[in-house]
């Protein structure tokens with residue numbers, strides 16, 4: 001499992017030491033590798049184009065000292081033709097460079113985005129509990145654009161410009177070493193200034209990109225929560241919060257602009273002063289007859305040709321720093337160990353450095369940290385350990401695995417759980433949970449608000465892993481099952497029914513890998529959703545809006561229930577599935593659900609007696625433990641806490 005540092009979003013990273021920009025950028029290599037030939041060719045073409053630019057001053061020198069001095073019009077025309085050819089070749093080569101990289105780099109950006117999305121799907125729920133969606137969105141959008149821009153432009157031009165400056169410096173020194181030294185005098189101060197700039201700009205870029213992520217979160221929350229904002233008239237305070245963030249972002253952007261202006265100023269002024277100095281000195285040397293006019297022209301043309309490569313260093317460093325920051329932010333997410341490796345039986349096999357025990361989120365190397373099913377036999381009848389009233393289950397096992405006779409169904413053995421972000425000295429939320437739901441049995445889970453019912457149910461589909469103890473499904477240790485196996489065995493309907501921007505049918509059918517269109521009707525019937533789905537403009541082919549907002553709460557809940565039952569799961573986890581239904585619909589759904597529950601092993605979080613009555617037995621969760629197990633009537637008779645909860649007194653007292 002990821003440790004807290006991994007699951008937590010980075011705090012203010014600008015306060016931390018920044019990793020070297022080069023090291024951050026080198027991490028992009030695996031993604032850039034497939035297009036390396038194009039990148040290197042583009043760099044070579046760029047260097048060639050730039051060197052052609054440096055030949056132009058040499059042609060000028062030849063023209064001034066030759067045809068111009070000798071008043072030879074034919075030579076002047078020839079020189080002009082050479083210059084034109086060189087100029088056209090330079091332009092064509094720069095165009096070719098751009099063409100070479102544009103398409104492959106769009107592919108690199110898409111591949112990185114794809115990898116990020118796939119990774120996000122496989123990260124533990126604990127990670128998503130802690131990271132804001134805006135931070136993730138901005139890493140998958142703006143940050144990746146910055147990376148593509150860097151690979152397309154500054155990466156090549158840092159190389160092209162460095163080569164141009166180097167070749168140009170040699171040409172200057174060869175033409176007239178004394179003038180060359182005057183021109184090269186600003187190199188050392190400029191290098192110092194550039195390194196100071198780089199450090200400062202790197203921090204500013206980090207701050208800006210983090211603030212952009214926060215801003216995205218606010219926008220997203222405002223859009224999704226628009227009903228609450230309007231309902232409570234919070235648009236002014238929301239707008240104020242938004243303004244504060246945009247103001248902070250603007251301040252950071254201005255700081256970047258100031259830093260950029262500062263380095264551009266130095267990068268322009270110092271070389272200009274040097275060129276001025278060389279011009280004065282060169283003119284004196286021409287006047288003294290120690291230097292030809294052609295050499296001075298060539299010298300100054302070379303110096304002017306080097307102006308852009310020097311001036312642009314500021315821009316290129318800025319873009320490089322932004323890309324390095326983007327790379328850091330991208331890999332902060334990519335470095336969080338994933339929960340599972342598809343196609344492997346043991347979750348997380350092959351993913352290095354994952355999973356410290358006791359942190360509460362699904363682990364990728366669970367077999368390492370917990371003994372395997374063969375090492376730790378499941379207690380022969382964990383139900384015997386249950387602390388309170390017992391009676392035979394109404395449903396006997398339909399088909400028990402002979403190898404695990406008596407341990408089939410859903411078994412919690414000494415399960416303990418603490419959320420990864422809970423204070424380390426706080427007691428675990430769930431302690432020593434030992435519970436046996438027999439094959440085919442429906443167990444209701446009852447407890448006060450906040451007692452941990454949802455948390456306990458979330459352990460079954462492995463949204464989180466217990467911090468101690470074990471859960472088994474039909475005798476198989478849950479921790480040894482791959483993600484696909486768990487998904488095939490367990491279906492869940494959450495308290496908050498989430499629907500996706502897709503058709504009703506797609507939303508329901510995503511509940512079962514092998515679910516067919518024919519299962520759709522059955523699932524909708526169980527959830528008593530046929531009526532309203534049939535009345536939708538295009539029936540089950542109707543698109544439901546973002547998060548299914550175009551449907552009522554009860555309708556969404558019924559579709560979520562249909563999704564849970566569509567795949568005929570062996571284990572069904574329902575978190576208060578009928579809470580948003582009216583009494584009449586609830587009775588109809590219950591009648592249909594009863595038939596589904598008869599064929600599955602189910603754990604149903606229940607708040608109301610009507611839901612509890614769906615179950616064969618009831619487990620009472622109190623103080624983080626299973627305080628009692630029995631039938632509804634037994635618990636009503638013998639357990640005052642349960643009686644209070646069912647009568648509503650318990651909740652009212654809280």
Ligand SMILES: Nc1ncnc2c1ncn2[C@@H]1O[C@H](COP(=O)(O)OP(=O)(O)OP(=O)(O)O)[C@@H](O)[C@H]1O
Nearest residue numbers: 129419421429447448449450451452453454455456
């Ligand atoms: N992701 C999380 N990180 C940290 N703590 C959490 C997280 N989710 C829930 N909790 C805490 O765990 C406790 C139990 O929450 P849980 O949702 O399991 O209770 P519940 O019994 O289902 O409540 P309800 O009946 O109101 O739905 C609460 O105190 C809650 O604040």
